[in-house]
Amino acid sequence: MxxxxxxREKILTAAQALIELRGYSALGVAEICKAAGVPKGSFYYFxxxxxxxxxxxLDEHWEAQRSDWARILxxxxxxxxxxxxxxxxxxxxxxxxxxxxxxxxxCMFGNLTLELSNQTExxxxxxxxxxxxxxxxxxxxxxxxxxxxxxxxxxxxxxxxSIVAQLEGQVLFAKLYNNTRHLDGLWGNCLALIAAxxxxxxxxxx
Amino acid sequence: MxxxxxxREKILTAAQALIELRGYSALGVAEICKAAGVPKGSFYYFxxxxxxxxxxxLDEHWEAQRSDWARILxxxxxxxxxxxxxxxxxxxxxxxxxxxxxxxxxCMFGNLTLELSNQTExxxxxxxxxxxxxxxxxxxxxxxxxxxxxxxxxxxxxxxxSIVAQLEGQVLFAKLYNNTRHLDGLWGNCLALIAAxxxxxxxxxx
Numbered sequence: 004m005x006x007x008x009x010x011r012e013k014i015l016t017a018a019q020a021l022i023e024l025r026g027y028s029a030l031g032v033a034e035i036c037k038a039a040g041v042p043k044g045s046f047y048y049f050x051x052x053x054x055x056x057x058x059x060x061l062d063e064h065w066e067a068q069r070s071d072w073a074r075i076l077x078x079x080x081x082x083x084x085x086x087x088x089x090x091x092x093x094x095x096x097x098x099x100x101x102x103x104x105x106x107x108x109x110c111m112f113g114n115l116t117l118e119l120s121n122q123t124e125x126x127x128x129x130x131x132x133x134x135x136x137x138x139x140x141x142x143x144x145x146x147x148x149x150x151x152x153x154x155x156x157x158x159x160x161x162x163x164x165s166i167v168a169q170l171e172g173q174v175l176f177a178k179l180y181n182n183t184r185h186l187d188g189l190w191g192n193c194l195a196l197i198a199a200x201x202x203x204x205x206x207x208x209x
Numbered sequence: 210m211x212x213x214x215x216x217r218e219k220i221l222t223a224a225q226a227l228i229e230l231r232g233y234s235a236l237g238v239a240e241i242c243k244a245a246g247v248p249k250g251s252f253y254y255f256x257x258x259x260x261x262x263x264x265x266x267l268d269e270h271w272e273a274q275r276s277d278w279a280r281i282l283x284x285x286x287x288x289x290x291x292x293x294x295x296x297x298x299x300x301x302x303x304x305x306x307x308x309x310x311x312x313x314x315x316c317m318f319g320n321l322t323l324e325l326s327n328q329t330e331x332x333x334x335x336x337x338x339x340x341x342x343x344x345x346x347x348x349x350x351x352x353x354x355x356x357x358x359x360x361x362x363x364x365x366x367x368x369x370x371s372i373v374a375q376l377e378g379q380v381l382f383a384k385l386y387n388n389t390r391h392l393d394g395l396w397g398n399c400l401a402l403i404a405a406x407x408x409x410x411x412x413x414x415x
Contacts, residue, residue, distance in 0.1 A: 026324050028235035106327050116385045117323040118232050121312050130385055164382065164391070165398050171381055172374030179322045179336055185370070192371050195401045 011049045013039040019060050023108040026118050027057055057115070058129055064111055065133045072140055082148040083199065086141070087190055090170075094186040097174065101183060109178035113171045138163045145197055155198040165196045217255045219245040225266050229314040232324050233263055263321070264335055270317055271339045278346055288354040289405065292347070293396055296376075300392045303380065307389060315384035319377045344369045351403055361404040371402045 017039035021030050032053055036043045050056040075089050101107045108114075112133055120127040142163035148154045156162040169192050176185040223245035227236055238259055242249045256262040281295050307313045314320075318339055326333040348369035354360045362368040375398050382391040 025328060026232075026234055028232055028324075029328075108327065109323060113381060114323045116381055117315060117320045118234075120385045121314065121387075122231060122235075127385065127387075134382070134385065161394055165375070165379075165394060168378030168382055168391075169371070169375055169398075170378070172376070172378035173371075175319060175322055175377050176340070176370065176374055179326045179333065179340065181327075181333075185374075188367055188371055192375075192402060195404065196398060198401065 010039075010041045010045045013041055014046060014049060014056065015060060015063055018056055019064060019111075022057070022060060022115070023111055024104075027053075027115060028118060054123055054125060057119075057126055061112070061115070061126070061129050061133065065136075069136065072137070076140055076144055081153075082144045082151065083153055083194075086144050086148075086193065089141075090186075090189045090193065093170065094183060094189070097177060097186065098183045101181070107174075107178045107181050107183060110171060110174045113174060134167065137167050141166055148197070148199075153199060156196075162197050166193050169193065169196060216245075216247045216251045219247055220252060220255060220262065221266060221269055224262055225270060225317075228263070228266060228321070229317055230310075233259075233321060234324065260329055260331060263325075263332060267318070267321070267332070267335050267339065271342075275342065278343070282346055282350055287359075288350045288357065289359055289400075292350050292354075292399065295347075296392075296395045296399065299376065300389060300395070303383060303392065304389045307387070313380075313383045313387050313389060316377060316380045319380060340373065343373050347372055354403070354405075359405060362402075368403050372399050375399065375402065 014035060018030075018035050021035060021038060030053070032046055033043060035056070036046050046056075050059065071092065072089060075092060076085050078085060080088070097107055097109075112130055115126065116130050116134075120130060138160065142159050145154060145156065145159045145162055145166075149156065149159060154162075170189065173185050173189055173192075177183050220241060224236075224241050227241060227244060236259070238252055239249060241262070242252050252262075256265065277298065278295065281298060282291050284291060286294070303313055303315075318336055321332065322336050322340075326336060344366065348365050351360060351362065351365045351368055351372075355362065355365060360368075376395065379391050379395055379398075383389050
């Protein structure tokens with residue numbers, strides 16, 4: 004009674020919203036349970052600790068994002084068009100978030116990396132796996148574009164890592180200035196970082 | 210007695226070390242005073258609140274970094290050499306930090322941006338001023354390089370912002386993987402982002 008899987012979902016949803024708003028360290032289990040509308044006993048029925056909850060939140064968030072990225076990056080369009088659409092959808096998601104809650108909350112993975120990666124090894128490892136998976140997905144598309152002679156970059160893994168780094172850095176600025184305009188240059192920068200052989204490269208930074 | 214400016218310095222030094230290690234939210238005033246070896250009364254003599262302390266820590270950290278950046282960026286070398294040295298010294302600083310404390314602590318400004326910018330407006334504003342100043346310093350050097358015909362970028366402000374974003378993104382990875390190798394590609398990426406007309410651009414991402 005009460006300890007249904009519904010309660011687990013409520014805790015996860017409340018925790019994700021609170022972590023996006025205020026980070027992890029400042030949160031207490033009591034506050035999460037209050038926001039979720041479940042008794043504190045339920046929490047420890049489903050999660051061994053606050054850290055176990057954070058891992059579950061990361062897994063759930065990544066599962067949703069991974070499936071979005073896979074859909075975008077695996078369709079039939081040309082490789083660079085798919086990569087561009089990944090940026091466009093990421094920007095659209097951040098803009099929608101800002102409209103609904105008033106602030107750019109940024110990237111949960113980047114936020115928790117800077118807040119926690121030096122404090123808990125299980126969270127550091129999970130975040131490494133997530134970013135490795137992101138880089139791998141981007142690398143695959145860059146490799147396809149290179150096979151078509153559209154990009155000249157040598158080390159596709161390093162280029163993919165740089166693109167994800169650029170994304171994280173610009174999302175940091177979008178959050179800091181609460182302004183998604185900082186995402187406008189992402190695609191131009193991405194083309195520069197993979198040395199794309201296309202007319203649009205001329206537009207980089209202009 | 211005890212409330213000397215020495216106590217203020219001790220509090221600032223302890224707070225900076227603790228914030229780099231564990232972030233801001235997880236810290237308490239009592240813990241900071243214990244690490245500083247000063248009584249709690251001293252804290253409130255010098256700082257109105259934990260937030261006021263965080264602002265003082267940011268100011269002190271930026272004052273030191275700003276003076277380093279100014280020294281590097283204003284010397285007599287060619288503009289792109291100065292910019293390259295800025296990256297090299299940043300990397301050397303992160304490597305030295307890792308050697309002395311075992312982990313890459315990352316960039317305090319980036320860390321606090323992702324942890325706090327949506328939570329306290331005074332800290333958000335201070336961090337905006339700091340990043341604006343960084344971008345302005347980098348932009349000036351890019352402008353000089355453009356006057357010499359060494360870079361082709363159109364919007365120097367946007368390019369400078371992208372370079373600082375790239376730096377923050379790669380420092381995030383260096384922290385996440387506790388590995389400064391992630392900083393190796395910074396200079397090549399910087400050249401790509403400013404569309405430098407130099408032989409080294411061929412090495413980007415290779």
